[in-house]
Amino acid sequence: MASERSTIFSLLISLLVLMLFNSLSRKCNAAAMKYELQDEVKALLKWKGSLLQSEALLHSWSLPTANGSPCNWTGITCNDNGKVKEINLSNSSLEGKLDSLSFSSLPNVVRLDLSINALSGNIPSQIGASSHLVFLDLSMNQLSGALPLSLSNLTHISVLNISDNILDNQEGNPLIDTHDYMTKVCTSTLSYSHYGNW
Numbered sequence: 001m002a003s004e005r006s007t008i009f010s011l012l013i014s015l016l017v018l019m020l021f022n023s024l025s026r027k028c029n030a031a032a033m034k035y036e037l038q039d040e041v042k043a044l045l046k047w048k049g050s051l052l053q054s055e056a057l058l059h060s061w062s063l064p065t066a067n068g069s070p071c072n073w074t075g076i077t078c079n080d081n082g083k084v085k086e087i088n089l090s091n092s093s094l095e096g097k098l099d100s101l102s103f104s105s106l107p108n109v110v111r112l113d114l115s116i117n118a119l120s121g122n123i124p125s126q127i128g129a130s131s132h133l134v135f136l137d138l139s140m141n142q143l144s145g146a147l148p149l150s151l152s153n154l155t156h157i158s159v160l161n162i163s164d165n166i167l168d169n170q171e172g173n174p175l176i177d178t179h180d181y182m183t184k185v186c187t188s189t190l191s192y193s194h195y196g197n198w
C-alpha cells in the first residue's frame with residue numbers, strides 16, 4: 001500500500017516536472033522569437049526618432065505593431081519569414097542622417113530606396129553590414145563625405161545609385177567620383193559600369 005502510494009506520488013512529481021519543463025521551454029521559444037522581431041523594430045524606431053518631423057511622415061511606424069513586426073509599416077516589405085527585405089521611402093521628405101540606422105539589425109534587406117529626400121551626413125560604414133543588398137538608391141539627397149570602403153563588402157549589389165549628392169570627389173578611390181553619376185556594380189567581380197560624368 002505504502003509503496004503503491006509512493007509510486008503514484010513519484011509519478012505525479014514526474015508529471016509536474018514535465019509540465020513545468022514544457023511550459024518553460026515554450027516560454028523560451030516565444031521569448032527568442034520576440035527578440036528577433038524586436039531587433040528590426042527597434043532599429044527602425046531608433047532611426048525614425050532621429051529624423052525630423054518623423055511622427056507626421058512615418059506615422060505607421062509605431063508600437064504596438066501587428067504580430068510585433070514592422071511588416072505593415074509604410075515603405076516596409078517583408079520576406080516570407082517576416083524579415084524586412086525592402087525599405088522604400090523614396091520621395092518621403094525625410095530629413096536627417098543615416099548613421100543612426102543600425103544596418104546590422106537589418107541583415108535581410110535586399111532593396112533600399114531612400115532616393116529623393118533630404119538625408120545629410122556621411123554614408124555610414126555600417127551599411128556594409130546589410131550584406132544582402134542588391135539595390136541601393138541614395139540618389140538626390142544631401143549626403144556628403146567619402147563613400148565607405150565597406151561598400152565593397154556588398155557582394156550582391158547590382159545597382160548602386162548615389163547621384164545628386166554632395167559626396168567628396170576622391171580621385172583614385174575606385175568607389176567614388178563626383179556628385180553626378182550612377183554606378184552599376186557588377187556582382188562579386190566588383191567591376192563597374194559608370195554613367196554620367198566621372
Ligand SMILES: *[C@@H]1O[C@H](CO)[C@@H](O)[C@H](O)[C@H]1NC(C)=O
Nearest residue numbers: 060065066067071072073074
Ligand atoms: C496589417 O497586416 C494585416 C495582414 O497582413 C492586415 O490585415 C492589416 O489590415 C494590416 N494593418 C494595417 C494597419 O495596415
Ligand SMILES: *[C@@H]1O[C@H](CO)[C@@H](O)[C@H](O)[C@H]1NC(C)=O
Nearest residue numbers: 088089090111112113135137
Ligand atoms: C519605391 O517607390 C517609388 C514610388 O513610391 C517607386 O517609383 C520606386 O520604383 C520604388 N523603388 C523600388 C526600389 O522599388
Ligand SMILES: *[C@@H]1O[C@H](CO)[C@@H](O)[C@H](O)[C@H]1NC(C)=O
Nearest residue numbers: 090091092093115116117140
Ligand atoms: C515626389 O512627391 C511629390 C508629392 O509628394 C510629387 O509631386 C513629385 O512628383 C514626386 N517626385 C517624384 C520624382 O516622384
Ligand SMILES: *[C@@H]1O[C@H](CO)[C@@H](O)[C@H](O)[C@H]1NC(C)=O
Nearest residue numbers: 115116139140161163164182
Ligand atoms: C539614379 O538616380 C537618379 C536621381 O534619382 C535618377 O534620375 C536615375 O534614373 C537613377 N539611375 C538609375 C540607373 O536608376
Ligand SMILES: *[C@@H]1O[C@H](CO)[C@@H](O)[C@H](O)[C@H]1NC(C)=O
Nearest residue numbers: 125128148149150151152153
Ligand atoms: C568587410 O567584411 C569583413 C568581414 O565581415 C570585415 O572584416 C571587413 O572589415 C569589412 N570591410 C570593410 C571595408 O568594411
